[in-house]
Amino acid sequence: MRAVDTNILVYAHREDSPFHEAALDAMLRLANGSARWAIPWPCVHEFFAIVTHPRIYDPPSPPDIALAAMRQWIESPQCETIGEGPGYFDRLREVALTAQATGPLIHDARIAAICLHNGVTELLSCDRDFSRFGRLKVVNPLLSR
Secondary structure: OEEEOHHHHHHHHOOOOOOHHHHHHHHHHHHHOOOOEEEEHHHHHHHHHHHOOOOOOOOOOOHHHHHHHHHHHHOOOOEEEEOOOOOHHHHHHHHHHHHOOOOOHHHHHHHHHHHHHOOOOEEEOOOHHHHHOOOOEEEOOOOOO
8 A cells, every 4th residue: 555745735835836747646546546545644644734734834824725725635435544553662662763863853753653553565656765664665756757
């Protein structure tokens, strides 16, 4: 199963992003495809925080527009939202220790651990930090165009 990281969600949403077209294309292929795919809950929260932040975007996305955009992805027939569950802590421990993750990298370790814990084998992301979490294949859909 594939999952989508925050940056792809943000670029697909923000038409003023130079990566909008490629990210939107990647999201539409997932949403219109027949394979199961996922969005980790921390990525949902981070998406909402980023696109509505006035210091990041001028103008920021209005909250109702940002939430409506996320609802469209979440309600795609093959999309699952994934998060922590029983046994998750052991996966986080394994991922964090193997990658020697500390400080801000713990957020990425959390997303990687959630993905692995829920059977995700491939993460669509532009964030090279995820390459530290070896058992999770990272694909940058912006480069494969």
